[in-house]
Amino acid sequence: MIQYWDAFQVRAFMESELPTFKEKNPQLEVVTELIRGQHPHLKGFYKNKNERVVCVKNMTPEDILLYATRLRNALGRKVVKLKTRHVTKHPSVQGTWTTDVKF
Template identity: 75%
Template sequence: NCSKPQFCKGFSLSKSPTADVCCKIFLRRNKIMALRGVWQLRKLVVSYCNWGGSSRGIRAFMESELPALKEKNPHLEVVTELNRGQHPFLKGLYKNKNERVVCVKNLSQEEVLEAATKLRNSLGRKVVKLKTRHVTKQPSVQGTWSTALEL
């Protein structure tokens, strides 16, 4: 049996050696990001205008989706800010002292929920493009890869 049934609900793997492998694969496929089991997003700031038309979607999000988001993520501190005359945005503050800001002007409540979920699931690091392959002084234990593999 799986040690985390809330993640594996409805997900089965036919040849999994352990049920925890099932959980890891499910989490990796669904991009649920926690570093060593600790969620990295610690605070979500929802900034909106109570009058502007560009904040219509985020106001609907706050009425319908935000309470459920708070309930599903008890580790997350959610703060709302009223900024009159400004476009709405979401700001994520992470444990590694980084922050990400996402503009959500003129977005629907589903798109705002998707943006908030992406902030929650990201690690807060900058995306760095790897310029070269990983080179190591230690040779691979499995040997070098070749196309002439015989099974």
Template identity: 85%
Template sequence: MNHQLLNYSSHLRILSLYNISIFYFFLNLFTDQMALRGVWQLEKLIVSYCNWGGSSRGVRAFMESHLPAFKEKNPQLEVVTELIRGQHPHLKGFYKNKNQRVICVKNMDPEEILLHATRLRNALGRKVVKLRTRHVTKHPSVQGTWTTATAY
């Protein structure tokens, strides 16, 4: 009986370590650096929050714990905090090509907000274009689509 309990607790410890390692694996996956020809595209990041609202609780914790380290890791980026009372918190990114992206971060944990800020930093600032076809090629087929009724 005691051996089974010990075995169960060791399994729980292994599972918790496994979950933590998966979290850091995905965090590293999304924090890979991306720039266009060696130039970061995000110029300015504005962190808007409310000092009273409950939906800004995670942003306030993010500003205390993660934001100073984020500023140190990204000296090319201008990070500004903006107090807007009575509004939900959001991150706003301004890019070199004059585009901007806004992400609502209401009721999020500080780690999730750090992930979104990193995604804004890694993005190129281009508009998302939906592909009209599944296959993209420079040389489309002139023969037509093959079917089972096609004769040799």
């Protein structure tokens, strides 16, 4: 029954929200495709040949529109892991500690 609900929500999005999304964003190429046996998802293809996929299973049409807008606003860069765990706006006044400190 969940699969029918997914299809119902996606169809509601395609009928209500998708035409206005296409009109507001003429720079985008929007393609719809029916793939049986898979959960509904959004794919974003970017100019730098990267791709992002967002699963929209059990989402309302408003939530699907939100994720489509986020895909549109994304730069398409890969997510880069931070080198340190602690990120602060106010670094230590004393400086970072190293083993090369000479007294």
